[in-house]
Amino acid sequence: MQIEDNHVVRFHYSVTPVGEPEATESSFDGEPVAVLIGHGNIIPGLEQALKGRQVDDRFEVTVPAEQAYGERRADMSQRIPKKYFAAAATLRPGQQTQVSTRFGPRAVTVIKVGLTSVDVDLNHPLAGQSLHFDVQVVEVRGATDEEIAHRHVHGEGGHAHD
Numbered sequence: 001m002q003i004e005d006n007h008v009v010r011f012h013y014s015v016t017p018v019g020e021p022e023a024t025e026s027s028f029d030g031e032p033v034a035v036l037i038g039h040g041n042i043i044p045g046l047e048q049a050l051k052g053r054q055v056d057d058r059f060e061v062t063v064p065a066e067q068a069y070g071e072r073r074a075d076m077s078q079r080i081p082k083k084y085f086a087a088a089a090t091l092r093p094g095q096q097t098q099v100s101t102r103f104g105p106r107a108v109t110v111i112k113v114g115l116t117s118v119d120v121d122l123n124h125p126l127a128g129q130s131l132h133f134d135v136q137v138v139e140v141r142g143a144t145d146e147e148i149a150h151r152h153v154h155g156e157g158g159h160a161h162d
């Protein structure tokens with residue numbers, strides 16, 4: 001079965017930002033991830049590279065920034081009160097952390113720590129970076145109607161509903 005839209009794919013991956021010495025994330029020593037293809041659940045470049053593959057395929061692909069987390073934007077800094085940070089006292093410039101927003105937790109990079117507020121860069125930490133992936137396809141199956149309606153995977157590696 002070749003991977004296409006509305007298939008559920010379980011796969012192992014490691015990702016290395018181009019120019020970095022080693023992978024920043026890997027699933028190979030843990031559980032594979034499960035993704036519903038065709039619903040924008042992963043970066044476009046990786047989704048595209050998975051299409052047409054099948055079980056046990058192992059491949060490498062380099063995804064340019066615009067097909068990954070986008071280009072880094074210059075106008076994305078913001079001053080945020082310290083109360084929105086879980087560990088404001090330990091923040092240091094350059095550090096990546098999470099801030100609570102009304103859209104949920106968001107990854108940010110600390111620019112400057114003030115007395116009552118923190119200046120952060122809202123660009124995704126991997127914005128502007130080309131990413132090199134090493135991927136191994138573990139399982140491919142058709143999605144259920146319910147998964148397609150919910151636009152995410154149920155069962156192993158996916159969402160659990162009460």
Ligand code: ZN
Pocket residue numbers: 150152154159161
């Ligand atoms: Zn669901």
